[in-house]
Amino acid sequence: MPMPPSLHELQRAFGAALVGGDGEPLAPWIAARGIEPAARLRIYRHANLAIHVEALATSFPATLRLLGEACFDGVATRHAAWIGSTSGNLQAYGADFPGFLAAQPELAAYAWVAEVARLEWLRQETALAAPGSLADPLALVLALAAAIDPVVRLQPHLRVCSSTVPVLGLWRYAMESGRTVAPDGSPEHVLLWRAPEGIAMRAVGPALADFAGALLAGERLAAACARAPATAPQELLARLLEHGLIAAISPATEDASA
Template sequence: MRPAGRSNSSRYTMLLAELQDAFAAAVAGGEGEALKSWIVEGGVKVDRRLEVYRNNMHHNLREALRGVYSVVEQLVGKAFFDGAASRYIDSHPSASGDLNVYGGAFPAFLQHFPPAAALAYLPDVARLEWALHECLHAADHPPLELVRLEQVPIESHAALVFRLHPACRLLSSSFPVLRIWEWHQTCGQRDGMLDISGEGGHLLVRRSGDTAECCALAEADLVLLHAMSEGESLAAALGRALGADPGFDLAGSLLRHVAQQTLVDFRVAASTASGSTPCG
């Protein structure tokens, strides 16, 4: 690609960034008129050249979605999935050259995609698949050493602010999405029909070694971890958990999540106000 038919004084009036933006917009489906004077056809029309780029881009993005949402595709079939993916790509252009970060809004798209309206569980299955995908590609973090916690004075416990491992995600659904997902991992060795009846639940999705796994969570555990993920203090997070379950065992929950590397770091925030929920 080079400027065609322009004088030396005007060849560089379009900055490189502007040229790149125009090319990206044209490949994404916009007008290519702004590029025509910058492209030497060489026997191939500019529109045709852009169409080749456009088709390649759509193919790559569609295959990226297919790689993440394999269970969604199994649920709806290849033709339906390809159609939904194409609609999504048209309305959600990629903002990065890294295909691993593309597709995070696909679950929300499916929730408002009229042809999928009869499959109410589909968006939550997609959310689970995206959570698994994110956990696989998230950064690593060293485990939290219990000796650090032991060194925190008791009077500062309420002000502890924990950090979740970057490769952890929390998910709630009114549908049995984990059962649906697991049923589609059997590589054709399935007995009977998939039963999607029954209640949903709460899940902790996390990376374990080179794979991602799902663990069922009680509601109070979910509430605690969600509050921590939003930067709330231990006292505030405990208050929320006790609201979900007055008999919640904080000590047992903390030990479990530190041992499982759900919680990997902490800091001591400013002093909490008097009257905060005790954390003993």
């Protein structure tokens, strides 16, 4: 009789059976107890897939509504079976789901669905991001006036979504009752942040989206302003200050990641 596998080997084989469906190497070491080992593994595998599909449905409710339950369940099950989660925390599961949707041949004519899913994952990131300190607006203005090409640090929960489709309009069309007319096909830029009442989403112009994205990427003020040359820096900063999205302003000698 062969030597029994170690606990580590059993755990790896069990994980492989859940993801890949091949439980044959593990079967000799599973007590039947009224259920064949292969059937017992199928129960665990189906339960594992169902948990992952439910996690995707929770994170992507608008995508589910746009695709319909049957289609969403099929593509989510495929994602769970082929890719699955690399983390024990299911809140982190789904970051690659928008890209997975975009790669599915049957959804090629519905590329906008993947864009809505991308917006929904940014909502997830916003909800889970670390809280930021709310700086005094007057202190920010004085710091901005005193510094030369400062580092403007934005709230860590702020996200920017720039899309070639009306992504926020589509999300609202799917999620808000009473909307019976889909938006037109115009591109849309969206700022997302965590507000007291929940996740705030605001459609903005491309200048503000590019400016905020540059600051989030760690660029200094002058470089970020260069991305929106047709808009005054004061106007761009005022829009961010309006919603409390600027956390701090530091002299250019300080590291932007500090």
